[in-house]
Amino acid sequence: MDTAAIFTHFDTLNTEENTVLLLSNHLYQTVSKVWSELPGVKLVYEPLSVQNKDFLDLLSTLDITIKCSNQDLLDNLTRKQGVVIGTSNLTTSFIKSAFAKGFNNFLTQQSRDVLKITNVLGNEFSQTQEFSKEETTEDILENVQHSSSQSDRQICVGTLQSLQELRFLKDRIMDLKWKLPSDVRLSVELGQEFFQSTFLIATKIIGKEILDGQTSYTVDMSMFEEFACYLDTENNFSVYSRSDSTSYCSLYGNTGDEEDLILEGEMGEVDTGDWILLGNAGLADCRGLDMILLDKDYRVVRPRSPSQAFSNSLDLEFSLLTVSA
Secondary structure, three states: OOHHHHHHHHHOOOOOOOOOEEEEEEOOOOOOOOHHOOOOOEEEEOOOOOOOOHHHHHHHHHHHHEEEOOOOHHHHHOOOOOEEEOOOOHHHHHHHHHHHHOOEEEEOOOHHHHHHHHHHOOOOOOEEOOOOOOHHHHHHHOOOOOOOOOOOEEEEEEEOHHHHHHHHHHHHHHHHHHHOOOOEEEEEOOOOOHHHHEEEEEEEEEEEEEEOOEEEEEEEEOOOOOOOHHHHHHOOOOOOOOOEEEEEEEEOOOOOHHEEEEEEEEEEEEOOOOOOEOOOOOOOOOOOOOOEEOOOOOOOOOOOOHHOOOHHHHHOOOOOOEEEO
């Protein structure tokens, strides 16, 4: 990846923050691949970022239905967005709040969820029956055929975690389309890992120490609450710097403690105040951040929202969105 223009942009970036999130156009390319393989199938995604309205608008622009399972996310959604209500944290007040905002399609797995919704809304709702990849086509057909409600005409056939799983779900969907009534609508949920390669984190070096001949760097990752989870699961970051001269070093998050270790290995030599890029950071939460559009050469075009940037058939010329605190 050519990162020179990104670092040049950071030289002139007027921000006092130490961390910036980069959203790559690879998100669009990946979604387009799924659309081409699964035409007519609705895509559903439950975003980690519940407060960044620009990011939520971008998902809608990509024609992704937003799965909402909590009040914080619900409060930031509008009637213009495609929404399905998840049932993992179903309460009477949440059901009423969703219905009051005009969202009455619920993603259900168990009969007790349907009963709970019925007790609150009567018959004033629709449901999308949710199945796992482990359930067979025969299981799905039997479940749908034994459903007594005519509202059960939408089903979610599983969660897609990567493009490598496309073939399996595509075969299942083709089989279901052949055997189900034509009015049954199908959907697929996109897993969090699906977005893994679409983000980078740019962060400043805030500390540098040389101990026993080895350099140790510290970066400020305090704004990402779930970053520690990355370290626990041994996330494989890609690290980029603007220096061609590399050395063996250690890179830590805020505390500098062993459990905050991000990388130990070869990295371009940097100093305090320099920017570095961490790739493969797709699960990072971008709540409350502003977005700036960069063109295919990583130059700022002009500040505008993601929904504007990806209008007109989602122009491939635009390659990165920077997200700055």
